[in-house]
Amino acid sequence: MPLELELSESITIDISWGDFDIFKKYKKITYRANCSYAVDLSLLSTPNLTIDKIKKEVNLKLPSPEVYKISIDHNETLYQETTTGLLRFGEINLSSEEYGLVENEITKDISIKMKEAELYNKACESTTESMTKLLNSLLGEDVTINISY
Numbered sequence: 001m002p003l004e005l006e007l008s009e010s011i012t013i014d015i016s017w018g019d020f021d022i023f024k025k026y027k028k029i030t031y032r033a034n035c036s037y038a039v040d041l042s043l044l045s046t047p048n049l050t051i052d053k054i055k056k057e058v059n060l061k062l063p064s065p066e067v068y069k070i071s072i073d074h075n076e077t078l079y080q081e082t083t084t085g086l087l088r089f090g091e092i093n094l095s096s097e098e099y100g101l102v103e104n105e106i107t108k109d110i111s112i113k114m115k116e117a118e119l120y121n122k123a124c125e126s127t128t129e130s131m132t133k134l135l136n137s138l139l140g141e142d143v144t145i146n147i148s149y
Contacts, residue, residue, distance in 0.1 A: 024085035032076035037123040038068035065123040
């Protein structure tokens with residue numbers, strides 16, 4: 001795994017009647033998820049690797065890190081109290097089907113967040129660091145390792 005991280009994403013369930021405050025009824029839910037990227041090393045082939053024995057240099061072109069797993073931590077999910085207007089009462093209760101749809105939407109949103117440049121670049125840096133350590137342990141510290149994607 002090149003990078004594992006914890007991310008959070010919030011969603012607001014709004015079942016208000018129109019735009020008037022007295023008819024408002026909504027609840028904010030914040031989900032936390034354990035997320036990871038992976039690099040499929042089975043895609044490596046001979047053209048992806050060049051070794052220059054004279055310069056003591058290895059050039060490796062890796063497949064790009066991809067979103068591997070998004071696992072929502074249900075124990076860390078935060079539910080705010082339902083906010084209601086003057087003429088609205090009670091809690092917002094979701095059916096299991098609605099809850100599943102909300103979780104699917106959250107998973108999609110987190111996946112999009114993981115593909116943003118800042119997090120994606122961290123995954124690439126982590127992969128480069130891990131592969132460099134691995135190759136140095138196999139080839140020795142005096143070999144220069146160059147990794148690209």
